[in-house]
Amino acid sequence: MQTLLSWGDQGWLDDIFRGVLVTVQLALATLPVGLLLGFLVALAKQSAEPTLRIAGSVYTTIFRGLPELLTLFLIYFGVALPIFTYLFPGASDQVTSFIAGMIALSLVFSSYASEVFLSAFRAIPRGQYEGGYSVGLSNGQTMRLVVLPQLVRIALPGLSNLWLILLKDTALVSAIGLADILRQTQIAARVTKEAFLFFGFACLVYLVLAIISSYGIGQIEKAVGRQDMAK
Amino acid sequence: MSTVSEIDVDRPPVIARPWTGARIAGTIAVGCWILIGIGLIAYLVNAWNPELFNRYAPLYMRGLWVTIRLVFISIVLGALLSIPIAYARMSDNRLLGAIAYGYVYFFRGTPLLAQTFLVYYGLGSFRPELEAVGLWWFFRDEWYCAIFAFALNTAAYQAEILRGAIESVPRGQWEGAASLGLHKFQTLRKIILPQALIVALRPYGNEIILMIKGSAIVALITVFDLMGETRRAYSRSFDFQTYIWAALIYLTIVEVLRNIVDWIERIITRHLIR
Numbered sequence: 001m002q003t004l005l006s007w008g009d010q011g012w013l014d015d016i017f018r019g020v021l022v023t024v025q026l027a028l029a030t031l032p033v034g035l036l037l038g039f040l041v042a043l044a045k046q047s048a049e050p051t052l053r054i055a056g057s058v059y060t061t062i063f064r065g066l067p068e069l070l071t072l073f074l075i076y077f078g079v080a081l082p083i084f085t086y087l088f089p090g091a092s093d094q095v096t097s098f099i100a101g102m103i104a105l106s107l108v109f110s111s112y113a114s115e116v117f118l119s120a121f122r123a124i125p126r127g128q129y130e131g132g133y134s135v136g137l138s139n140g141q142t143m144r145l146v147v148l149p150q151l152v153r154i155a156l157p158g159l160s161n162l163w164l165i166l167l168k169d170t171a172l173v174s175a176i177g178l179a180d181i182l183r184q185t186q187i188a189a190r191v192t193k194e195a196f197l198f199f200g201f202a203c204l205v206y207l208v209l210a211i212i213s214s215y216g217i218g219q220i221e222k223a224v225g226r227q228d229m230a231k
Numbered sequence: 232m233s234t235v236s237e238i239d240v241d242r243p244p245v246i247a248r249p250w251t252g253a254r255i256a257g258t259i260a261v262g263c264w265i266l267i268g269i270g271l272i273a274y275l276v277n278a279w280n281p282e283l284f285n286r287y288a289p290l291y292m293r294g295l296w297v298t299i300r301l302v303f304i305s306i307v308l309g310a311l312l313s314i315p316i317a318y319a320r321m322s323d324n325r326l327l328g329a330i331a332y333g334y335v336y337f338f339r340g341t342p343l344l345a346q347t348f349l350v351y352y353g354l355g356s357f358r359p360e361l362e363a364v365g366l367w368w369f370f371r372d373e374w375y376c377a378i379f380a381f382a383l384n385t386a387a388y389q390a391e392i393l394r395g396a397i398e399s400v401p402r403g404q405w406e407g408a409a410s411l412g413l414h415k416f417q418t419l420r421k422i423i424l425p426q427a428l429i430v431a432l433r434p435y436g437n438e439i440i441l442m443i444k445g446s447a448i449v450a451l452i453t454v455f456d457l458m459g460e461t462r463r464a465y466s467r468s469f470d471f472q473t474y475i476w477a478a479l480i481y482l483t484i485v486e487v488l489r490n491i492v493d494w495i496e497r498i499i500t501r502h503l504i505r
Contacts, residue, residue: 051257067447171342196353
């Protein structure tokens, strides 16, 4: 067991570590796209304009209703694979899978994030906007300087939950061949026939990632809270 | 003195809604969705293939039935299992609490796919031992393994839902019941649970929906649920519409379920609306 989990040619630790890097990269690449998309969809859903609200609801209904794995396959076989084979035939399958995973996870993440942002928007009283306008701030300035700082604090617990879900959802990309944690442990398990050891190890790695994330989130929450206290 | 005739009094003119930036953006966005919808229908009509449909429609229905059975059995088993876990989580016994916390943390902190692999492939490593205790028939079968992994997973989530709901009922309710001489179990059954389940309904509904969506991953351990049948149909026909049909079926189920939960919630919270 020690040689199996050692670093180098004999063991699989280095391979699994490369998988960890891929998983973390994928999650980190998805996060900003998903946050931005989710914020825009939330803006649309809380707007006074009915057409925008409808468009936003359709978006969340679709991407919250589809199984994540199916969304991934739809994007992979329906969008990423055709585009990459026709436009960039030289691209490696890892790049294709990574992009497909990123798009699919962003769609899923953003549809959930939009709900979190939406309820945060609703928690901010109208007076905050009116106060902003009354001191002569423009629409954009009110949003950026008055509403957003409060919004972030209210939305943070919900968003950190979504981040943990995102970390777990990245495991699905192993199904389209991206060499993430689960894929690498799968290969190791198949070669060594030590499936329980390696899949158990994969679970531990995910747990460690979750614990690290919880610690980081705690730090962010502290920082955001402290800023608030200073005012 | 002439009276103003009715004809002279006009309604104020309706102010035309201005074409603001938001309205333009919204119209474009809705237009995009409509175009996508039309495109999808056009694609499905265009790609309509009676042979394909006749061949795979019964398989899809069978897969759907497998999905529903899998989710139903796992949810029920998980619900049973979640009761002792929630109890341990809330107990004053440190050891019990720690074990339950570890259980919940593990199953909520790791991907369901990894857990399923751990059960299906991982427990296969213990074949001699499992054969010795006569459980190999269970862990050899991907269907049982899927149910096993899913039930354990959903039990962790349901235990947290149950705990949250029970703790959402104020302490005074317990104390009031105790002062009336109700036994602890009676209190739970007659006072606490009726109030807690109202709180728990929406999370439970979400959990069922999450399980339906999550159950798609059993296709990766060769269970032929709806997703499994879809993958098989695609790998044989290379026709992308196979995935579109699956997406439509999943969307329909989830939407129907969501509306049912909304409806139940409206009914059981009728007395709370002022």
